[in-house]
Amino acid sequence: MMVARSGFRIVQERIAALRRAVVLEVEDLNRLIYHILRAGVVLSVAILLFGFVLVGLTGHPLPDRSIPPRALVKQLFTFAPEGYLSLGVLILIFTPVARVFLSLISWIRERDRIYVLLSEIVLANLISSLFVLA
Amino acid sequence: MSIAVLLILAVVAFLAGLGGSYLGVGGGVFLIPFMTLALGVQIKVAIATSLIGVIATSSGAASVYVRDHLTNLRLAMFLEVATTLGAITGALVALSVPGEDLYVVFGIVVLYAAVTMLRVRETARQRAYQAGDESPLTKYLNLSSVYFDQEDQGVYRYRVGRPLAGFGISAAAGVFSGLLGVGGGFIKVPAMNVLMRVPMKAAVATSNFMIGVTAAASAFIYYSQGLVDPGLAAMVIIGVFTGTNLGTRLLSHAKASNVRFVFSIFLAALGTAMIARLFFPGVLP
Numbered sequence: 001m002m003v004a005r006s007g008f009r010i011v012q013e014r015i016a017a018l019r020r021a022v023v024l025e026v027e028d029l030n031r032l033i034y035h036i037l038r039a040g041v042v043l044s045v046a047i048l049l050f051g052f053v054l055v056g057l058t059g060h061p062l063p064d065r066s067i068p069p070r071a072l073v074k075q076l077f078t079f080a081p082e083g084y085l086s087l088g089v090l091i092l093i094f095t096p097v098a099r100v101f102l103s104l105i106s107w108i109r110e111r112d113r114i115y116v117l118l119s120e121i122v123l124a125n126l127i128s129s130l131f132v133l134a
Numbered sequence: 135m136s137i138a139v140l141l142i143l144a145v146v147a148f149l150a151g152l153g154g155s156y157l158g159v160g161g162g163v164f165l166i167p168f169m170t171l172a173l174g175v176q177i178k179v180a181i182a183t184s185l186i187g188v189i190a191t192s193s194g195a196a197s198v199y200v201r202d203h204l205t206n207l208r209l210a211m212f213l214e215v216a217t218t219l220g221a222i223t224g225a226l227v228a229l230s231v232p233g234e235d236l237y238v239v240f241g242i243v244v245l246y247a248a249v250t251m252l253r254v255r256e257t258a259r260q261r262a263y264q265a266g267d268e269s270p271l272t273k274y275l276n277l278s279s280v281y282f283d284q285e286d287q288g289v290y291r292y293r294v295g296r297p298l299a300g301f302g303i304s305a306a307a308g309v310f311s312g313l314l315g316v317g318g319g320f321i322k323v324p325a326m327n328v329l330m331r332v333p334m335k336a337a338v339a340t341s342n343f344m345i346g347v348t349a350a351a352s353a354f355i356y357y358s359q360g361l362v363d364p365g366l367a368a369m370v371i372i373g374v375f376t377g378t379n380l381g382t383r384l385l386s387h388a389k390a391s392n393v394r395f396v397f398s399i400f401l402a403a404l405g406t407a408m409i410a411r412l413f414f415p416g417v418l419p
């Protein structure tokens with residue numbers, strides 16, 4: 001009984017320590033940005049590799065033009081390799097946008113008004129570049 | 135594009151990522167001459183592909199500097215207002231001018247990059263805090279910062295000087311990024327280091343951080359025009375990603391000065407070839 005109880009306490013302490021570490025990790029904006037950028041690239045590379053596996057399996061010829069996002073969803077459902085290659089590329093392009101959005105939220109929470117404004121301008125520039133010629 | 139050509143491109147992107155993260159010059163200045171001169175890729179497609187590579191470099195390798203608190207996040211956000219506007223302008227200009235003009239401008243810019251690569255390393259004395267008046271804008275934006283230098287285990291506090299001049303130069307760097315598909319680090323890093331008095335390592339880290347958002351702004355425009363070739367872009371992402379991962383690991387224990395010199399000569403040759411292509415049509419692809 002004693003052994004079980006002390007064992008339980010050790011597990012509880014471990015969990016508490018782990019939670020503190022996670023909170024510390026998330027609280028730090030630098031760490032958060034690092035993780036989001038890393039995750040974006042790794043996800044993008046994984047999808048691209050999957051796309052190339054599909055190219056090998058289906059023997060589809062590769063496209064030489066970017067695929068409009070509207071046509072993308074259909075291609076993902078039919079497992080067309082060019083759809084997955086384009087998705088991987090798009091995820092990579094959107095990663096820095098996600099980073100700016102994250103900084104914006106962090107500065108809103110810190111009530112840093114001038115940097116909320118600056119990151120909103122950068123975000124507005126990025127969004128306008130999405131639509132300027134579309 | 136055949137699979138063999140794509141694999142060669144992946145290897146070159148790997149080398150560009152390796153050299154880029156190792157030497158602080160982004161992959162674009164190597165990738166675009168290779169794609170246009172050796173693979174015969176149309177220059178605007180090459181620029182779009184290179185922009186994707188720039189984003190991969192920024193998100194993959196430069197994020198490590200963010201984790202290590204080398205990057206000045208406030209300074210980056212302030213200057214990104216300028217670089218994103220510049221990048222949109224640059225991309226719109228690139229789409230409206232003939233490709234031949236872009237070759238020449240690119241050649242000149244690459245030659246300039248070759249020269250800036252030869253810059254010397256800074257000493258601890260140069261890194262040290264320089265007293266002086268902080269401009270009102272720097273104070274208002276709270277731009278000054280500290281960073282920890284792993285090399286000599288020192289903490290360096292620095293004041294950011296001339297924020298408006300830096301803002302202007304960043305806008306110009308953004309234009310070049312959108313126009314030519316390069317990161318523009320060879321413009322921003324000297325400007326931040328000399329003009330704004332940001333220590334070299336913090337300047338490199340902040341510049342590498344900014345190029346991702348800058349390139350994304352113009353990449354959207356190139357993408358909407360159908361200029362992003364998914365196969366080429368995919369190979370460049372995979373190559374650059376693996377290359378930069380290795381490069382950042384090598385960086386910690388290696389002497390870069392000799393490699394830097396060789397790469398600089400190589401860049402100068404590439405720039406000359408890009409310009410020469412115009413005067414001797416038919417000799418080069």
